[in-house]
Amino acid sequence: MRAFLRRLRARIKYRHFERDLAQEVEMHREMAEADLTASGESRQDARWKTARLLGNTTLAREDSRAMWIPRYVQQLSQDARYALRGMRRDAGFTFATVLMLALGIGLAAGGLGFVNGLFLRGWPVPDSSDVFRVEAVFTPSAGRVDDGISLAAYRHIAANAHSAHYMAYGGVFVRVGTDKDERRMGRVPRGLFVSDNFFQALKIPLLMGTAPLPQAQSSTPTVVISHKTWQTIFGGDPRILGRTVWLDGQPTTAVGVTSPGFMGLDMDTAVYAPLWAAVALHGRGKVSETVADERACCVSVAARAAPGTSRAANASELNTLVAQYRSSIGAPSLSLSLPNTTSGDGALRRGNLAAILALVGTGALALLVLTCANVGNLHLARSLRRQHEIVTRLALGASRARIVRQLLTEGLVLASVAGTLAFGAAASVPVLMGFAGEELPPSVFGVDWRVAAGTAVAVVIVCAMVSLAPALRVTRVVWRGSSAMATSGTGGLRGSLLAVQIAIATVLILSAALISRGIQYGVSAPSDFALTSTTAAILEWPRDATPNSTQLRAFRAALKAAIGMSALPIGLSTQVPVSAGAGLSTSVRVPDASVEFTTTLFPIDSAAATVLKLRLKAGRWASDTEAAREGVINETLARQMWGDDSAIGRTVRLDFNGVVYTIVGVVADTHLLSPAAVPATMHIAPISGAPVLLMTMSPAAESTVRSLIKNVAPSAQVSFMPLTDSIRGTMAQAMSGAVIAGSLGLVALILAMTGVYGVFSYLVEERRREIGIRLALGAERTQIRAAIFAATRTAMVGGLVGGLLLSVLAGLTLRRFLFGMSPADPISYAAVVSVLLVTAIVATLVPIRRALRVDPAVTLRAE
């Protein structure tokens, strides 16, 4: 320990230490010399003799220093300083390399931040590793079994558990307003009904106020709002505490505001209300049912483990308590899992995030490899330029390992500088979160120690990839007799690096091309319903004249009557087909069964089915009257619920409104909701919300609808949206995919172009003498051009062919972005090949022109 502290001191006072040592050795030399002079030697002789006697003083100093500071540390810092000097001398090379590496490492670090946020980081609360969720485990089936922890079961657990602090919550969508009737357009924010101990147990940071109060302390519900809600809806009112917050038209009192950095546990959450008030606040969905009937399924349960308890102890206690409770009510046993609170799983289940993530991840990785290949090539060229220096050092006795180590250190210095820049870039990942939708709080994607460690690993790997092969190659000296020596040929390595670059660039650019073509195809492809001929009329009322649900009902009846009078086929729905988020996601079940099926509800009447040209596979279309309670399902849902048995005449209960419907028809699967997929769908007559009119496009139909609306609802505004326009909106996600792939592709193209340019420039530089001689001997310019091309032809053709083969694989994985277009789209392939060819020609033209301008006289005179 003491020796370590002394070593540390020596390291800190390094200059002091160095000076002492140098002085001491010099002193030694002087004394020896003085003694020799005193014994009668001449001054000159004394100096020579002393030098011979003492040997290499530099070595002695190095050896002495090595006692304190390990030799490899000394050499590393020497090499690093040497590398920095070299980088300063070669500013152009340094700038280009650092920029490229920063780009590559930055993308990798950003991707890592993404993965970290989704899969490694728990809820953004203090000590989130102690927090776990409780989930019921069921064997997978087409539907979802509806069972789990009821409120009563939760109460039993919370009251009796010792190894963890349990809390219950349930998410809902809720309109938050400053007055009773406020209706905000756009997204309905998410609210959370939480148990009284929720804020305290999770240690959720509050900017001001307290957690929602327990029922015993406040008879009217109190809520905590998010910082964002406070700023956007309440204008940052400083007297927000105590102010009334309207949730779906019900009054509550604000008692707290969350910290600005806290945006929700795994989703952006606007308001937190007490669980006990869920019924009074008419919480939508399951939460209020669960609170009203405490044995009904289910509440979400999470817990914070008590200090020092293991997850296994938590699990065994929980299983005992749940078993106790369930046997007391005679329910069968339930198996539970205690997952941690990372948001990835949920986010993956919720959408296309997995596909986008895979795309970003693969692209970023490919680009990193491309960058490395590119920089590796530049390194190789630079090392060859330093051939003289390297060969001299080898000749003076430096070992090959020592020089490889020095070249690796240079790579490490470059990669570290780039890595630092890249880490800064990764910190901006939250800004890019637009791609993942607004569902996840962006704060999850901030950088932390894991991203930092990952970036450091990336730096080391990049350094090895970039400088190891060139370093090994240039230090392999071939001795040719006494005077000539040269490092061995580097054409093979350079060629492979070039081929890798071209292959990766091809894959990235082709992916971008395929996705953009897919979007084009999705918009214009002939559809399985009347997509191109249908237009939708959307009604909007001025803010102060928005009808309530009773008025809407009356309006719908009047509209139906008016449509009946007109001769035109006009259908009614509540949403525009193939628009973003068309259909209401809910679930259905056979009444009294415990298995539920996820479905998308899309209300349309029979006239709309005719306009859209939906084909019935069995039965008839549902009655247009609400009281008939009839529904039509698509083939997918019918197959999921009843397999090959007929669905006609069966009854299902819709989770959305709790009503039981009779299935009277099965409709063919169509891409009515989204061009990308055919979800399990159910159609019922439109019963709520503002109507959307669907009709076959024609000027006559538009004017008829206009006059019709004018008569029935004079204050409403009508706008027409052809379904081909609406479908464009749903392409947004594919569009973001195309933007990502496109920008990666563009970067790849630029990098590949620089790579090709660099290789050719170097090749020309290397063969300047040969070119000069050949020109002097009368070679034609075309012959020279052909010779230079021939040197890289294999690499370029190989890279292109390899890239095209890899692209076929990439195309298969990109299917979901292609909207049914074949991944082997000839136009994309042709376009990409020609773009690459043009790029390659441009990138080679300049160096070759320079080669042909070589003046034989000048070259030969230099010999």
Next chain:
Amino acid sequence: MAVTVPDLLPGTLDLLILRIVAGDSMHGYGIAQRLKLLSADVLQVGESSLYPALQRLLLNGYLDAEWAPSENNRKARYYTITKAGRKYLAAERKEFDQLVSAIQRVLHTA
């Protein structure tokens, strides 16, 4: 016959330096001269072994170093043995004696 110190048994140089410094504090050149003198010119130590050994002893806390004016009025670095150094010297010396007598026994009997 002159023997350069690195040819000796490992650790012997440390022992010799400590023994020389044990009497009086001394600078590096002085130690080298003293070694030569006491061994009747048999043992010679160059800078390349002396200074690493001195640094090693400093690092282990067996020696202290201090700058002070030398006999010719130049500043030199004087080494003094520490308490830990004396303890180490005693222990090592005992061990060395045992080793040498063991070697001699083998040489005389074999």
